[in-house]
Every structure is written in C-alpha cells, then in structure tokens.
Amino acid sequence: MLRGAYLILAGTVIALPLTPEGLADGPWWPAPAVTGTSSGERYHAVEPRLADIIERREKAWKAAAAQDYDRLQHRSARLNRLLDSAIGVLVEGEATRARRQIRDLEDDLRTQTGELARLRTALVNAPASGCADSGGSLVQDVKCALMPDARTSLQADIRAVERRVAELRAERTRLLSDLTGSLQALGIALPASDLEALLVLVSADRLIDTYAAYRSLAQVNAALIRAAEAADGDIEVLKRYYGFHVVLVEICLHLHEAFLEEIEGKWLPRLAVLRSEAEAAGQQARRLLAREDAPELRARLSANVDANGLSIQAADLYAEHLRDQARTATERWAGLYRRHQVALNTYRTVALQGDVLSVMRQSNRGFAELVRLELPPLRDFESTALRDAVAELSERLRLSKL
Numbered sequence: 001m002l003r004g005a006y007l008i009l010a011g012t013v014i015a016l017p018l019t020p021e022g023l024a025d026g027p028w029w030p031a032p033a034v035t036g037t038s039s040g041e042r043y044h045a046v047e048p049r050l051a052d053i054i055e056r057r058e059k060a061w062k063a064a065a066a067q068d069y070d071r072l073q074h075r076s077a078r079l080n081r082l083l084d085s086a087i088g089v090l091v092e093g094e095a096t097r098a099r100r101q102i103r104d105l106e107d108d109l110r111t112q113t114g115e116l117a118r119l120r121t122a123l124v125n126a127p128a129s130g131c132a133d134s135g136g137s138l139v140q141d142v143k144c145a146l147m148p149d150a151r152t153s154l155q156a157d158i159r160a161v162e163r164r165v166a167e168l169r170a171e172r173t174r175l176l177s178d179l180t181g182s183l184q185a186l187g188i189a190l191p192a193s194d195l196e197a198l199l200v201l202v203s204a205d206r207l208i209d210t211y212a213a214y215r216s217l218a219q220v221n222a223a224l225i226r227a228a229e230a231a232d233g234d235i236e237v238l239k240r241y242y243g244f245h246v247v248l249v250e251i252c253l254h255l256h257e258a259f260l261e262e263i264e265g266k267w268l269p270r271l272a273v274l275r276s277e278a279e280a281a282g283q284q285a286r287r288l289l290a291r292e293d294a295p296e297l298r299a300r301l302s303a304n305v306d307a308n309g310l311s312i313q314a315a316d317l318y319a320e321h322l323r324d325q326a327r328t329a330t331e332r333w334a335g336l337y338r339r340h341q342v343a344l345n346t347y348r349t350v351a352l353q354g355d356v357l358s359v360m361r362q363s364n365r366g367f368a369e370l371v372r373l374e375l376p377p378l379r380d381f382e383s384t385a386l387r388d389a390v391a392e393l394s395e396r397l398r399l400s401k402l
Contacts, residue, residue, distance in 0.1 A: 042089070042216050043223035049086040053250070054243045056082065061246065061347055069250075069340060072257035083254045090216035090251070091209045095182035099208050102175045102199070109168045116161045119154055126151040186211045200391045201318075202267060202398060203325060206259055213255060217248055246347050249340045256333040263326045268319060270397050275315035282308030314389035 056079055072080060127150065180195060188211055190198065198204050228241040285304040292298050 040223055042219045043227075046086055046089040046216075046220055047244075049082060049089065050244045050247045053079070053082050053086065053247045054240070057247070057250070058243065061243075061344055069253070069337065072254060072261060080254075083251060086247075086251055087209075087213055087255065090213040090220070093182070093186075093212050093216070095179060095186055095208055096212050098175055098179040098182050099205060102172060102179065103205070105168060105172050105175065109165065109172065112161055112165050112168060116158065116165060119158045119161060123151065123154045123158065126154055183208070183211075186215050197387070200387065200394055201321070202394050203322070206262070210255055210259070214252075217251065221245070221248060242347055246340075246343050249336065249343045252336050253333060253340060256329050256336065259329050260326055260333070263322050263329075267322055267397060268326075271315055271319050271322070271393070274393060274396055275312055275319075278308045278311035278315065282312065310385060310389045311393070314386055314393055317386070318390055318393055 056076075176192065176195060180190065180192070183190060183195075198207065224241050224244050228238055231237040231241070282305055285301050285308065289298060289301040289305065292301060
C-alpha cells in the first residue's frame with residue numbers, strides 16, 4: 001500500500017526512487033493496453049505479466065542460493081522482456097501520454113522550423129519579382145495570380161509555414177499545461193520554467209516514466225493486499241499473491257538497472273565524444289586565430305572559439321548532472337537489493353509456515369518515519385545561451401552513435 005511516499009512490499013518500506021529518468025529515443029517500454037488507471041484496473045492489466053515472471057522465477061526463489069540475484073546484463077533476454085512488458089503497463093497514464101504528444105509535436109516543430117529556414121534562404125537568393133512591379137496592370141495582376149513567380153511563391157510558402165509553426169507552438173503550450181497537471185497527480189510539482197528545463201534533458205522521459213511506474217506499483221500493491229484478504233485462507237492463493245509482491249520488488253530493481261545501464265553505457269560515452277569534438281575544434285580555431293590577420297576572419301574564428309567553449313561548458317554540466325543521477329540511482333538500487341533479499345527470504349519462510357496473509361498485513365504497520373517524495377534538484381543554467389547549448393547537446397545525443 002502507499003503511505004506518504006513509500007511503496008510497501010513484503011512487509012518492508014521501499015522509498016520511491018528519485019532519479020531514474022526517461023529515454024529520449026522513442027518509447028521506453030512496449031506499448032501497454034490499459035483502459036483505466038484505478039488500482040483494480042491496473043492490477044488486472046499487469047497480473048498476466050506478473051504471473052509470467054513468477055513462472056520463470058519461482059524455481060530460483062526456492063533454490064538454496066535464493067539470495068542470489070542476477071542484474072539486467074546477466075538475466076535472460078526473455079526475463080528482461082517480461083519485466084519490460086510489465087513496466088509498459090505500469091507507466092501508461094496521462095503524464096506519459098502527454099509527454100509522448102509533446103515529443104511528437106516537437107519533432108514536427110523542428111521539421112517546420114527547418115523548412116522555414118530553408119525557404120527564407122531561398123527567398124534571399126530568388127530573383128526580383130516582376131509581380132511586385134506590375135504597376136497595377138490588370139493583365140499583369142491576373143497573370144501573377146495564375147502563374148506567380150518564384151519569389152511570390154516562396155513568400156506564400158513562408159507565410160503558410162509561419163502559421164503552422166505558430167499553431168504548433170500554441171499546441172505545445174496547451175500540452176505543457178496538461179503535462180503539468182498530470183505530473184502533479186504523480187506527486188511532481190513543477191513551475192513552467194522548471195518543466196521546460198527538465199524537458200531539455202535526455203533524461204526527461206525516464207523521470208516521467210519512473211514516477212508513473214512507481215505510482216502504479218503502489219496501486220497494484222494495494223490491490224494485491226485486498227485480493228489476499230479475500231482469499232479466505234487458501235494457502236496456495238495467498239502464496240501466489242505474495243509472489244507478486246516479490247515480482248514488484250524485482251521490477252523496482254529492473255527500473256534502476258535499466259537507468260544505470262543507459263547512463264553509463266550510452267549517454268556518458270556519447271557525451272564524452274561530443275565534448276572531445278568541441279575541444280578539438282576549439283583548439284584548431286585558436287591555432288588559426290593566432291596566425292590570421294584579416295579582421296573578418298579573426299572575428300569568425302573568435303566566435304568559433306567562444307561557441308566551442310560554451311559547448312564544453314554545457315557538456316561538463318550535463319555530464320555532472322548525469323553522474324549525480326547515476327550515483328543516486330546506485331544508492332537506491334543497493335537499498336532495494338537489501339529489501340529484495342528480505343522479501344525473498346520471507347517468501348521462502350511463508351511457503352513453509354503458511355502465514356502469508358499476516359506477513360502481507362504487516363506492510364500496514366510499523367512505520368517510524370515518512371520521507372516525502374521529491375524531485376532531484378535540477379542544475380541551474382547560468383544563461384539562456386548555456387541552456388540552448390545543453391538543448392543542442394541533447395539533440396545531438398539522441399542522434400549520435402558511438
């Protein structure tokens with residue numbers, strides 16, 4: 001059950017993680033089929049997946065070496081897919097849908113702004129329009145209306161794309177308002193400026209998905225306890241429900257492991273490559289500047305030195321942010337792992353003594369303190385230029401390959 005900001009599983013208190021954050025390379029988890037968001041609806045949607053995981057895990061749980069736990073890299077691909085499938089159900093909700101809509105809209109907006117820049121460049125290089133100097137001749141006006149020249153056509157295209165860009169920006173503002181409300185329902189209260197700063201980062205989707213998943217885990221946990229209480233003492237049914245508790249703990253661990261693997265194996269290496277490229281370009285610009293005399297070339301090289309310096313500063317800020325997130329996630333994983341060992345030991349114990357329901361009910365008692373769920377602090381951007389540089393790095397990170 002959910003008490004304050006804790007998820008209580010297997011008679012232990014699991015603090016909801018603060019930092020595992022979203023992928024930006026498209027949907028993180030397989031598309032779920034959830035028609036409602038109540039605890040009962042969420043439970044019924046995820047129950048078949050939990051049952052599949054138990055089927056693959058129960059033998060290992062009962063083994064002599066049941067205290068052992070394989071991390072994501074050492075588990076079977078099949079089991080990882082099952083865990084991902086369960087999470088796909090858990091993350092689905094208003095916040096994740098709003099984020100997907102914003103991401104799709106931003107892709108469209110980038111396409112339209114790129115097209116606008118192309119049209120404006122073409123307009124600069126287009127020949128002068130004869131229609132503009134028609135002098136009011138009826139024949140010429142009709143001709144221009146029926147067969148506009150290149151410059152007139154470009155101007156019309158630019159106006160059309162500008163209208164589309166304005167529409168997309170207005171729609172994005174509306175979706176941001178929807179996302180703000182959905183995040184508040186998950187316990188994330190962010191002013192508009194902080195939400196914009198969060199969405200710049202490649203980790204935004206991970207963060208939103210994780211909060212959504214853990215809220216859903218709390219709903220499923222509450223539904224499990226109600227179902228166990230209604231089992232009327234049937235030990236096999238009760239054991240199965242307690243097994244679902246253990247699966248939920250392993251889903252918690254999987255969330256952290258997927259985040260850490262992405263940060264350490266994907267984003268940080270890619271960011272290091274981009275930083276090295278900026279450093280090399282900056283060094284070359286300084287060498288060229290040292291022997292250049294032409295004022296206009298010196299001005300261009302000086303601007304290049306500054307731009308590469310800003311990119312390096314943004315990359316360092318970005319890397320430190322990601323390392324902070326990874327450090328916190330590692331600490332959270334260690335705490336969850338200890339709780340997993342307790343949950344697994346309890347599963348083996350109750351399988352012998354048959355006192356499953358009493359153990360599950362213990363999750364409603366014994367609190368010493370509650371710690372509220374908070375967002376990890378966002379590192380401030382010192383300037384708009386630095387924020388824009390971080391945003392550009394995010395786009396390059398999404399597109400880059402090692």
